[in-house]
Amino acid sequence: MHVAAISVRDVAASAGVSVGTVSNVLNRPDKVSPSTVERVQAAISQLGFVRNDAARQLRAGRSRSIGLVVLDVANPFFTDVARGAEDRAAEDGLTVLLGNSDENPGRQSAYLDLFEEQRVHGVLISPLGDVGDRLSRLRARGTPTVLVDREIADRSFSSVAVDDVAGGYLAVSHLAAIGRTRIAFVGGPHSIRQVVDRLEGARKAVAEHPGVVLETIDTDSLSVLQGRSVGEKLLARPAGERPDAVFAANDLLAMGVLQALNMLGDVRVPRDIALIGYDDIAFASAAVVPLSSIRQPSALIGYTAVDLLLREAEGGEDFEHEQIQFQPELIVRASTAG
Amino acid sequence: MHVAAISVRDVAASAGVSVGTVSNVLNRPDKVSPSTVERVQAAISQLGFVRNDAARQLRAGRSRSIGLVVLDVANPFFTDVARGAEDRAAEDGLTVLLGNSDENPGRQSAYLDLFEEQRVHGVLISPLGDVGDRLSRLRARGTPTVLVDREIADRSFSSVAVDDVAGGYLAVSHLAAIGRTRIAFVGGPHSIRQVVDRLEGARKAVAEHPGVVLETIDTDSLSVLQGRSVGEKLLARPAGERPDAVFAANDLLAMGVLQALNMLGDVRVPRDIALIGYDDIAFASAAVVPLSSIRQPSALIGYTAVDLLLREAEGGEDFEHEQIQFQPELIVRASTAG
DNA sequence: CATTGAGGGTGAATCGTTTCAGGACCGTGC
DNA sequence: GCACGGTCCTGAAACGATTCACCCTCAATG
Structure with missing residues (x-):
């Protein structure tokens, strides 16, 4: 113009x-x-x-935004996290830039590049695969970083997470407590730490209950569609070879499984297969069979992560990295009744 | 650092x-x-x-982003729109900045300010209330604008929309066709054009079916929570005064209504109250009672909107504004069976 | 041999805002 | 009458990438 x-x-x-x-x-x-x-x-x-904000930022050396990279924007869990992050950022007059890696390392990397070029105030990331080095470099160049929903073993990063091992343990202990013995864990890919931890928690619970066996069914992603195809595979099995309970690594998967099981009349939830998900998204309680789930304080996670980020930015290089961990909570609904 | x-x-x-x-x-x-x-x-x-992106942009005069202001990020319909927009933007090496107005005029305005200060390539907005003037000024200063899911009467803006009057008509005609006569329209606020249009379509359908009456129940927003409270109000009525069908202005509301109705055993969907929503979000088919809905091509809307925006930016001042309208589609599921 | 043009490279000027050292002005206190 | 401290303003410098007019070389051409 x-x-x-x-x-x-x-x-x-x-x-x-x-x-x-x-x-x-x-x-x-x-x-x-x-x-x-x-x-x-x-x-x-x-x-x-x-x-002109560009001129402003150029002079200031930093933008007034925080970058947030999530695994999947279609997952209400992450939009809740984002909302919490925005709330905390707004308190300091900052904006949140939302990047969706879609569980794709290439996109994750592209967003990190973008955010660094934008000289964001800091980066919040729910990391995928092995990006430790990448993030270390980012931080070394002056962009503080906080891991969301994941802690890295060596404690070199600040993080806000939920104890996923405990969550997995809660879920499977509950299934065992209602008498289920052939449990299937559905989830993947294993490059996502949450999946691995929830599975580990599940294994721990199984170990404590003699007679209970755990089968794992891998998926390519944590989506409704993938869940549906797992459900279809379960239906295709002879009745005797089906598990009597399914623990899905998140609610999206669980709802997909539920949709598939529901199409055919002969398998009933929870009578034949009990089902529990993870995240307790708002839609879980509105499912065909209201879904039991493991609740995480999603908005609080986002809020806390930004808070930690700002403190880290404040503290400078010598800031003591902090790992904050929340505890998950078991929510029982009809899908695991009885 | x-x-x-x-x-x-x-x-x-x-x-x-x-x-x-x-x-x-x-x-x-x-x-x-x-x-x-x-x-x-x-x-x-x-x-x-x-x-340093700030320096780049300063020199270039424009950023390489497009601003998108949606009414509610928690609504899967809008995340789908955003995804479509991102896809098209990526084809031209552009980024999408997502702003959530949360149906709040103040936040909407704040995002428009922010985007203008950022000198975005253009703005896509699902507008709330009367922002015609604001948008005209924005455009006059050089930021092309495309309305998403809404056309403004005077055709002075380009827009991508779905025919919501037709959608409302489809929904209520369907309810009448399955023999329902006391229909309630649930939705609000009326500052959202979609709500008004869907209601208009509903009225049109009612007018064609003698003996069918339409009641309207206003809500403050289009959320699951609001839907739940409407459902509770319906339950509180004497059985004879309840509608025998509900048309909710979107799926979130519909799912809320469904949740509430389901808590008490004596009202059954669809036996006592048939229920239909709008948007056909992925969760609709996984609801307690799989939800009938009106489907919109959400990702396509976003994709097309960016496309139009880029053409408009190309064309300059004298670009002929274009209004693109898609047709909605009726999806029948269990919630309106019989 | 002079001319032309292409390929490869230079570096000062530019974008628009913020910052900061300093200047003008005025009233106060001695 | 003078120094002093405020208050209010000024305007040049700086931020860092991009652009563009110009320069240099070298090979091809007439």
């Missing part, structure tokens, strides 16, 4: 002041006499001046 | 070339001899140089 862009210079000329004064009106109005403030503001709205 | 930021100047010095050449390596490697490209790239990775 050929509309000449209006700059502080134009505003200054129109109001009969210097550019420095315009900037002061914008950023420290108390340092400018009221009459001048008024004159400048009149010029601003008359000319339709809009601050 | 005290890590000195690396600039093109440092890279140039280290590689023994001029800054102009470094820039050329970054942007037009074919204009630089292979040996020089290699030398510069070695310097870049050795120094850990990362382009």
